[in-house]
Amino acid sequence: xxxxxxxxxxxxxxxxxxxxxxxxxxxxxxxxxxxxxxxxxxxxxxxxxxxxxxxxxxxxxxxxxxxxxxxxxxxxxxxxxxxxxxxxxxxxxxxxxxxxxxxxxxxxxxxxxxxxxxxxxxxxxxxxxxxxxxxxxxxxxxxxxxxxxxxxxxxxxxxxxxxxxxxxxxxxxxxxxxxxxxxxxxxxxxxxxxxxxxxxxxxxxxxxxxxxxxxxxxxxxxxxxxxxxxxxxxxxxxxxxxxxxxxxxxxxxxxxxxxxxxxxxxxxxxxxxxxxxxxxxxxxxxxxxxxxxxxxxxxxxxxxxxxxxxxxxxxxxxxxxxxxxxxxxxxxxxxxxxxxxxxxxxxxxxxxxxxxxxxxxxxxxxxxxxxxxxxxxxxxxxxxxxxxxxxxxxxxxxxxxxxxxxxxxxxxxxxxxxxxxxxxxxxxxxx
Amino acid sequence: xxxxxxxxxxxxxxxxxxxxxxxxxxxxxxxxxxxxxxxxxxxxxxxxxxxxxxxxxxxxxxxxxxxxxxxxxxxxxxxxxxxxxxxxxxxxxxxxxxxxxxxxxxxxxxxxxxxxxxxxxxxxxxxxxxxxxxxxxxxxxxxxxxxxxxxxxxxxxxxxxxxxxxxxxxxxxxxxxxxxxxxxxxxxxxxxxxxxxxxxxxxxxxxxxxxxxxxxxxxxxxxxxxxxxxxxxxxxxxxxxxxxxxxxxxxxxxxxxxxxxxxxxxxxxxxxxxxxxxxxxxxxxxxxxxxxxxxxxxxxxxxxxxxxxxxxxxxxxxxxxxxxxxxxxxxxxxxxxxxxxxxxxxxxxxxxxxxxxxxxxxxxxxxxxxxxxxxxxxxxxxxxxxxxxxxxxxxxxxxxxxxxxxxxxxxxxxxxxxxxxxxxxxxxxxxxxxxxxxxxxxxxxxxxxxxxxxxxxxxxxxxxxxxxxxxxxxxxxxxxxxxxxxxxxxxxxxxxxxxxxxxxxxxxxxxxxxxxxxxxxxxxxxxxxxxxxxxxxxxxxxxxxxxxxxxxxx
Numbered sequence: 001x002x003x004x005x006x007x008x009x010x011x012x013x014x015x016x017x018x019x020x021x022x023x024x025x026x027x028x029x030x031x032x033x034x035x036x037x038x039x040x041x042x043x044x045x046x047x048x049x050x051x052x053x054x055x056x057x058x059x060x061x062x063x064x065x066x067x068x069x070x071x072x073x074x075x076x077x078x079x080x081x082x083x084x085x086x087x088x089x090x091x092x093x094x095x096x097x098x099x100x101x102x103x104x105x106x107x108x109x110x111x112x113x114x115x116x117x118x119x120x121x122x123x124x125x126x127x128x129x130x131x132x133x134x135x136x137x138x139x140x141x142x143x144x145x146x147x148x149x150x151x152x153x154x155x156x157x158x159x160x161x162x163x164x165x166x167x168x169x170x171x172x173x174x175x176x177x178x179x180x181x182x183x184x185x186x187x188x189x190x191x192x193x194x195x196x197x198x199x200x201x202x203x204x205x206x207x208x209x210x211x212x213x214x215x216x217x218x219x220x221x222x223x224x225x226x227x228x229x230x231x232x233x234x235x236x237x238x239x240x241x242x243x244x245x246x247x248x249x250x251x252x253x254x255x256x257x258x259x260x261x262x263x264x265x266x267x268x269x270x271x272x273x274x275x276x277x278x279x280x281x282x283x284x285x286x287x288x289x290x291x292x293x294x295x296x297x298x299x300x301x302x303x304x305x306x307x308x309x310x311x312x313x314x315x316x317x318x319x320x321x322x323x324x325x326x327x328x329x330x331x332x333x334x335x336x337x338x339x340x341x342x343x344x345x346x347x348x349x350x351x352x353x354x355x356x357x358x359x360x361x362x363x364x365x366x367x368x369x370x371x372x373x374x375x376x377x378x379x380x381x382x383x384x385x386x387x388x389x390x391x392x393x394x395x396x397x398x399x400x401x402x403x404x405x406x407x408x409x410x411x412x413x414x415x416x417x418x419x420x421x422x423x424x425x426x427x428x429x430x431x
Numbered sequence: 432x433x434x435x436x437x438x439x440x441x442x443x444x445x446x447x448x449x450x451x452x453x454x455x456x457x458x459x460x461x462x463x464x465x466x467x468x469x470x471x472x473x474x475x476x477x478x479x480x481x482x483x484x485x486x487x488x489x490x491x492x493x494x495x496x497x498x499x500x501x502x503x504x505x506x507x508x509x510x511x512x513x514x515x516x517x518x519x520x521x522x523x524x525x526x527x528x529x530x531x532x533x534x535x536x537x538x539x540x541x542x543x544x545x546x547x548x549x550x551x552x553x554x555x556x557x558x559x560x561x562x563x564x565x566x567x568x569x570x571x572x573x574x575x576x577x578x579x580x581x582x583x584x585x586x587x588x589x590x591x592x593x594x595x596x597x598x599x600x601x602x603x604x605x606x607x608x609x610x611x612x613x614x615x616x617x618x619x620x621x622x623x624x625x626x627x628x629x630x631x632x633x634x635x636x637x638x639x640x641x642x643x644x645x646x647x648x649x650x651x652x653x654x655x656x657x658x659x660x661x662x663x664x665x666x667x668x669x670x671x672x673x674x675x676x677x678x679x680x681x682x683x684x685x686x687x688x689x690x691x692x693x694x695x696x697x698x699x700x701x702x703x704x705x706x707x708x709x710x711x712x713x714x715x716x717x718x719x720x721x722x723x724x725x726x727x728x729x730x731x732x733x734x735x736x737x738x739x740x741x742x743x744x745x746x747x748x749x750x751x752x753x754x755x756x757x758x759x760x761x762x763x764x765x766x767x768x769x770x771x772x773x774x775x776x777x778x779x780x781x782x783x784x785x786x787x788x789x790x791x792x793x794x795x796x797x798x799x800x801x802x803x804x805x806x807x808x809x810x811x812x813x814x815x816x817x818x819x820x821x822x823x824x825x826x827x828x829x830x831x832x833x834x835x836x837x838x839x840x841x842x843x844x845x846x847x848x849x850x851x852x853x854x855x856x857x858x859x860x861x862x863x864x865x866x867x868x869x870x871x872x873x874x875x876x877x878x879x880x881x882x883x884x885x886x887x888x889x890x891x892x893x894x895x896x897x898x899x900x901x902x903x904x905x906x907x908x909x910x911x912x913x914x915x916x917x918x919x920x921x922x923x924x925x926x927x928x929x930x931x932x933x934x935x936x937x938x939x940x941x942x943x944x945x946x947x948x949x950x951x952x953x954x955x956x957x958x959x960x961x962x963x964x965x966x967x968x969x970x971x972x973x974x975x976x977x978x979x980x981x982x983x984x985x
Contacts, residue, residue: 043909046808163566174954204953207913209904210705212698212834213948220691225658237809237905244814244903248821248831254570272813277519278566374565377519382563384491 031074032067032336034059035094037105037115037126042082043236047315048107050266051129052077054316055104057304058323068327069334076100084114091115095122101336102127102326104319109133109177116141125338127326129318131261131283133180137395137408137417139342143365144322144358145315146284147393148184152231154370155259155282156185158385159229160192163257166226167198169218171234174203178233181261185231187399198226208238211245219249222256230258239263243276253278259372265311268379276375284368285317285354286381294353311379321358321366324350329360346411356390363408363417365393479504479512480546483530486516486562487523495568502575510579512545517572521545522559533559581607586617593623597630598655605631626651633659638669645672649679650686652827657683690827695945701834703941704841705903709914710921710933711845712893716768717919718928719865720885722776723783725790727918728911729797730890733767734760734897735906736801739810750815753898760894767797768890772883780882794911801908809907818902837899844895845934851888852930861885865928924964926974936975940964 036055038048059073067073076098080087087106094100095118102125106112109132119126119140131146159165170185172178182201189199200221202214222228234242239260246258259280265287268276287298297320302308329345330336349359358366367390373381396403396418405422409415416426478500485497498516501509515521515532522533524542531551533540540559542551564572577595580588589611596604605628612624625647632644641663648656660683663676709731716724737760742752771793779786818836821829852858860881863871872878904910925936940960947956971977 041807049807202952205957207905208953209913210698210702212701212831213695213945214953216694216698217949223654223657225654225661237907240809240905241903245831248819248833249829250821252569254566254573257566272811275819278569376563382565384565 031072032069032330033074033076033098033100035091035098035100035103035105036075036077037080037087037090037094037103038107039082039111040077040079044082044107044111046237047266048082050313051104051107051315051319053305054301054319055323057301058320060304061300062323062327068330069336080111084108084110087111087114088118091118091124091126092122095119095124100124101330102338102341104129104322106130107315108175110175112141113176123338125326125341127319127322129315129322131314133177134184134395134397135180135400135403137363137365137410139364139410139417140338141364142322142325142345142360143393143395144318144325146368146370147365147395148181148397149394150284150368150370150391151261151282152181152185153188154387154391155261155280155372156188156231158282158372159231159257159259162385163229164227165229165257166194167200167221167224167228168194169200169202169221169228169230169256171202171204171214171218171230171232173206173208173233173235173238175206175235178203178235181233182231184397184399187397187401191399204234204238206235206238208234209241211242215242215245215249215251218256219251222251228256230256232258232260233262234260235262236267239267240271243271243279247275253280253374264313264315265379265381266313268375269311271379273375273379274377277377279375280372280384281375281381282370282372283314283381284370285314285352286371286373286383287312288373288380288382289354289371291353291355293351293355297353317353321350321352325358325360325366342410358390359392361392362411363393363395364410365395367392479506479509483512483545484528486521486530487528491565491568494562494564495571498568498572498575502579508546510576513572513576513579515545516562516564517569517576519561519564521562523562524551524554525558525560530562531559533561578604578607581611586620589615589617589620590623593620593627597623597627597653600627600631626653626656630655630659633663638672641667641669641672642675645675645679650682652683652686652690652825654826657687687827690825694828694830695949696942697830697834699942699945700938701838701941702945703938704838705900706917706921706941707845707934707937708837708841708896708899709893710918710925710937711841711848711930712889712891712896713918714922714925714928714930714933715848715889715892716886717922718930718933719861720882720889721783722780722886723787723790724776724889725787725915726771726794726797726911727889727893728913728915729794730764730768730893730911731897731900731914732801732906732908732911733764733797734894735812735901735910736805736810736897737763737894738898738901739805739812739906742813749813750817752813753815753902756898757895760898761891762894764894764897765887765891768893769883769887771890772886776886777879777882794915798908798911807908809905812901812906814902833902837902840899844892845930848892849930857881857884857888861888920961920964923968924974926976926978928978929974929976932974932976939975 034055036052038052039045040049040052056075059075062068063072076094078090078094080090091103094103104127106115106126106128107130112128112132115126116138118124120138124140126141127144128141129144131151132143134147168189170182172182186199186201204214218230239262257278257280259282261282263281264283298312301312302310325345325348326341328348328350329341332348333340333344345360346362347360349357352358352368354369354371356369358368360366369390370387371383372385373383376382395408396406398404405420406418407421408417409419410417414426419426482497482500482504485500486494488494498513501512512521520532521530522540523530530545532543532545533554536553539553539555542554542559543549544551573595577592580592583589583592593608596608600608608624608627612621612628615621615624629644629647632640635641645660648660657680660676660680664673664680667673667676712730713724713727716722716727738753738756741756741759742749745752745755775789775793776786779789814833818833821831822835823829852861860871860876863874863876864878864881868878900910900914921933921937921940924940925932925934943963944956944960947959951959
C-alpha cells in the first residue's frame with residue numbers, strides 16, 4: 001500500500017506538470033508573456049506589492065487597447081519573497097520556463113545584483129524602476145529609476161544654493177546604496193570646497209529604532225553656527241522612529257532640514273506626518289504634481305485598486321515609463337526578441353507623468369526631471385523646486401576616481417557598459 | 432561698522448532682501464489697485480486685505496512679502512492670520528480667491544472668512560485649496576510672530592519670542608527688547624532678554640562693552656552664545672576681548688561636555704529600559720519555566736497591535752488610550768500565552784530543542800495571522816500629546832518625554848512583577864515549582880496550572896512591553912523579530928531565573944551600548960556588545976546573578 005502510494009505521487013505530479021507546460025506552450029502562441037518579479041512577502045513586500053499591482057494595471061490597460069502586435073499580454077507573477085538568492089531562481093524560472101518577453105522587477109540593489117548574471121546569461125530584459133547608486137550598466141537591464149546625478153546631486157545643489165547649507169550630515173542605512181551614494185556625495189561636496197570637518201557621515205543597521213544619540217549628535221553638529229542639513233539615505237521603516245526622534249528633540253525642518261531619497265508617498269502613508277512638515281524629499285515624480293496625465297493615472301490607479309486613499313509614487317511612475325518604452329520598442333521592432341527590442345528602444349521617447357518626456361539613452365538610463373518637495377501634514381509633498389529640463393541619467397559617476405573615465409554606450413561602435421574613454425577599452429561585458 | 436561685519440555672517444536664514452523688496456512693491460501696487468475692484472473691502476483694512484490676496488499667488492517670494500505686509504499692517508488680526516498661515520489653517524476658495532479658515536468636516540470643509548469670521552458654509556474637498564508655505568517662509572513667519580508677541584501677556588509666549596529673535600535681531604527689534612527689559616516682570620524672560628542684549632553688545636565697537644557682555648554670557652549654554660564667542664575669538668581686534676572670549680568658551684566647553692555625558696547616560700538608561708521591558712517577560716518564561724520561547728517577540732507584537740486596536744476603538748481619546756491598552760495588552764498576550772502553553776509547550780517540557788522549534792513555528796504562525804487579519808503593512812500607533820516633545824533642563828540638555836515615560840514604566844512593571852512573585856500565593860507557587868517540582872506537587876501545588884499561569888504571566892508582561900514599544904518604533908508583523916535576540920541576550924547576561932539580574936543586565940547593556948555609540952557608530956557598538964557578552968559568558972556561564980544553592984543544580 002505504502003510503496004504504491006510513493007510511486008503514484010511523482011506520477012501524478014509529472015502529469016500535472018506536463019499538463020501545465022503543455023497549456024503554457026499552447027498559450028504562448030496567442031499571448032506575449034510579461035514577467036513581474038517583485039516580493040509579495042517578507043520585509044520588502046510593503047513597497048514591492050504596489051509595483052506588482054501597477055504592472056497588472058498597465059498590462060490590463062494595454063490589453064484593453066488591443067494588446068501588442070495583435071496579441072494579448074499575459075502577466076506572469078512570481079514571488080521572490082524578499083530573499084535575494086531566490087530572486088535569481090525566480091528570474092531563471094521566468095526566462096527559461098515561462099519564456100517571458102521582458103521582466104519588470106526588483107527593488108533593492110542587492111536583488112538586482114543577484115539577478116544580473118541570470119539576465120546576462122539567458123539574454124533577458126529587465127526593467128528596474130527604483131532609484132539606485134549607479135556604477136552599473138548592463139546590456140540586459142534598463143534603469144528607469146534615478147541615477148545619483150538625477151536625485152542626490154541636484155538635491156545637494158538645492159540645499160547649497162537655495163538654503164545656504166554649509167554643514168552636511170550624510171546619514172544612511174548600512175548597505176550598498178547609501179554607502180555608494182554617500183561616497184559620491186562626499187566627493188562632490190569636497191569638490192565644492194566643503195571641508196572634512198563640515199561633513200558628518202553616519203551609518204545605522206536596517207530597522208534601527210533607537211535614534212536618541214544620533215539625533216543628539218546631529219543637533220550638536222548643527223548648533224555650531226553654520227546652516228546644517230541632513231542628507232538621508234535611511235531606508236524603509238527606520239525612518240519613522242528617526243523623524244519621531246527629530247520631532248521630540250525639537251529639531252524643526254527650518255533649523256535642520258532633512259532631505260530623504262527613500263521616503264515617498266507610500267512610506268509616509270504609514271505614519272503621522274505632523275512632526276515631519278517641511279522636511280524634504282528629492283524624487284522625479286510626486287503624486288501632488290498637477291498634470292492632466294498624472295491626474296488620469298491616479299484616477300485609473302484608484303479605480304484598479306478599488307481604494308481612493310491609495311497613493312502613487314516615484315517607482316510606479318518609473319514602471320509606467322518603462323512599460324510604455326518597452327511596448328513602443330516592441331512595436332517599432334515588430335518582435336519581442338530581446339536583441340531587437342534592446343536595439344529599438346534606444347532613443348525612443350514617451351511622456352512622463354510630470355509634463356515632460358522620458359528618453360531612453362544609449363547607457364540604458366532615461367532622462368528625468370528632478371523635483372524637491374516638502375512634506376505636508378497630509379502625507380503629500382509640495383514641490384518647492386524643480387529642474388528646468390530633464391536630466392540625462394549618468395551610469396558612472398563623474399565624482400568617483402574609479403569611474404570618472406567610464407561611460408556606458410550600448411550603441412555601435414562602442415557597445416559596452418563600462419567603456420574607458422582614456423584607454424579606449426571596454427573593461428566588462430560587451431555584445 | 433562692526434555691526435555690519437558680523438551681521439553678514441550671522442546665519443544666512445533671512446530671505447534675500449531684494450526679493451522682499453520686489454514683493455513689497457507688488458504688495459503696494461496691489462494695495463493701490465485692489466480697493467477699486469473689491470466691493471466688500473472695509474475701510475482701514477485695505478493693506479491687510481491686499482496682502483492676504485497676495486497669499487494666493489504661487490511664488491513663495493510673493494507670499495513672503497505678503498506675510499511681511501500682514502505683520503506690518505498693525506491690524507490686530509495680523510497675529511492670528513500669521514499663526515493660521517504657519518499652522519496650515521489658511522486656505523483660499525478656488526472660485527473667487529477669498530481667503531478663508533477651513534476646518535475638515537466629513538468629506539469637505541467648513542469654511543469661515545479669514546478677515547470677518549463670517550461663516551461661509553460647507554465646501555467640497557477640491558473647492559478649497561490650502562496656502563502652501565515652505566521652510567524659508569516658516570522661519571520668516573516664526574520671526575514675524577515673535578516680533579508681534581514680544582509683549583504678549585503669557586510669559587511662555589514672550590520667552591519663546593525672545594528666543595526666536597535672539598540669534599539675529601535687527602536694530603528695531605533690539606530697541607524693543609530694551610524697552611521690554613525695563614518693564615518685564617517674569618524672571619526667566621528677563622534672563623533671556625538680558626542674554627539677547629548681551630549677545631547684541633558683542634557686536635558693539637567699544638571693547639569695554641564687549642568685555643562686559645562676555646562676562647554676562649559666561650557659562651551660558653545657549654548655542655548662539657557659543658557661536659558668537661567663537662566668532663569673536665577669530666576676528667576681534669582687541670586682545671583683551673579675545674582672551675576673555677577664550678576663557679568664557681573654555682567654561683562653556685566643560686559644561687557642554689558634562690551635559691553631553693549626562694545625556695548619554697540618560698540615553699543608555701532609556702535604551703536599557705527598553706531592553707528590560709522586552710526581556711522581563713522572557714525572564715519569567717525562560718528563567719523560571721526553562722522554556723526557550725522563540726515566540727516571545729510575537730507576544731510583544733500582539734501587545735503593540737492591541738494598542739493599535741484600542742486606539743482605533745477610541746479615536747477621540749489618544750491620551751487615555753494607553754491606559755486602556757496596558758491591561759488590554761496584558762490580557763490578550765496573556766491569553767495567547769496560556770493557549771500556547773496548554774496546546775503545545777506542556778507536551779514538550781524537558782525537551783529544549785523541540786520546544787525551540789515548536790515556538791519558532793508558533794512565531795511564524797502569529798506573524799502570518801497578523802498579516803492576514805490586519806495588514807502586511809505597518810500600522811500607525813499615535814503618540815499621546817503628553818509623550819511628545821522634551822523636558823528642557825538647560826539649553827544644552829533636554830530629555831524627551833516619551834523616553835522618560837518609558838523608563839518610569841519599565842521600573843513600575845519590574846517592581847510589579849517582583850511584588851507578584853514575592854508577595855502573592857501564585858508567586859509562592861511559581862517559585863516552589865521552579866525550585867523543586869516534585870516536592871511542590873507533593874505539597875499540593877497543582878503544577879500544571881502553575882505552569883500555565885506562569886507562562887501566561889510572562890506572555891502578558893511581554894504584551895505590556897509591546898504597548899511601550901509601540902510608542903517608540905514601528906508596529907508591524909515583523910517587529911517581534913527585532914527584540915527576540917536582545918531579550919535572550921539580556922536574560923542570559925543577567926542570570927537565568929533572576930529578575931534583578933534582568934534589570935541590572937538590561938540597564939548595563941543599554942548604557943554600555945550608548946557609551947560606545949558616539950565613537951564606534953551604531954553598527955559596531957552593537958557588535959562590540961555582543962562580543963563582550965560572549966566573552967563574559969565564557970567566564971561566568973551563569974550570568975551576572977547566578978542562582979545559588981540546591982535550586983541551581985536542579
